[in-house]
Amino acid sequence: MDKTKNKTWLDILLNYFMFFTAYLVVSKGLVLILLLLGKNDHYNAGILLFGSACSILLIAGFVWCYKRLELKKYIGNYEPTHQKKWIAFIGSLLGLIIVSYLLTLFVTPTGGTGLLQSSQNMSPYVLGYYFFRTVLLVPIYEEILFRGVLLGAEKWLIPKITQQKQLQILFLVVLVTVNSIIFSSLHNPTNVISFVLYVIFGWISSSLYLYTKALKLSIYLHQINNLLAVLSFF
Known part of the structure; x- marks a missing residue:
């Protein structure tokens, strides 16, 4: 039974607005509070724990919405083999590394590191916990939101607009680009290069999910990307 059949546009938009707002609160609001509180590691650790608890709730909420x-x-109807899925994953990872390296030859991207920019004021325990949250936890709810929920909604929307295949492809390109631009903007890029890097990541992750239909692969890709970003910062 199609559970979306009896749903109105208002129902669907309300779901997305609620989860998108929750994402902004957790990813931006808590970080802002933490920076305003300054150097107190006790408060930092407490807010990080609270943020992680909210992140877990977001994951549950996004999964519920997605399902x-x-x-x-x-x-899509095409289902690649298990081997092809992992080949696509490795290709996406290599492509991301190559593009990132080429772009950083011009400017070293900054921004998006959040609390790591004030790492000198934090204890090793808080840094370690932030490392865990940034590398393992945050990519899960970001991928479920941007690739699972939003990209799935965009693909659902396209046939409602047109049945022409060429126009559907065009709309898909436009919507994936908008999705990636929003994703990039929410990561506080500080220059054009870092903005482009985030947009490219959004494109690669979206393409990987569209091809494999395996959300876990885009999550793995995001986790490896964040790991490399954190390691490069240090």
């Missing part, structure tokens, strides 16, 4: 609206079935 309730059955968005995965809109990604």
Whole structure:
């Protein structure tokens, strides 16, 4: 049974607005509070714990929304083999590394490191916990939101607009680009190069999910990307 059949546009938009707002609160609001509090590691650790608890709730909420609206079935009918999925994952990772390296030859991207920029004021315990949250936890809810929920909704929307294949491809390109630009903007890019890097990551992750229909692979890609970013910062 199609659970989206009896849903109105208002129902669907309300779901997305609620989860998108929650994402902003957790990813930006808590970081801002932490920076305003300054050097007190006790408060830092407490807010990080609270942020992680909210992140886990977000993951549960995004999964519920993703499954309730059955968005995965809109990604496509083609199902690649297990081997092809992992080849696509490795290719995406290599492509991301190569593009990132080429772009950073011009400017070293900054921004998006959040609390790491004030790492000199934090204890090793807080830094270690932030490392855990940034590398393992945050990519899960960001990928579920941007690739699972939003990209699934975009694919669902396209056939409602047009049945022409060429126009559908064009709309998909436009919506994936908008998705990636929003993703980039929310990561506080401080220059054009870092903004482009985030947009390219959004494109690569979206393409990987559209091809494999395996959200876990885009999550793995995001986790490796964040790991490399954190290690490069240090």
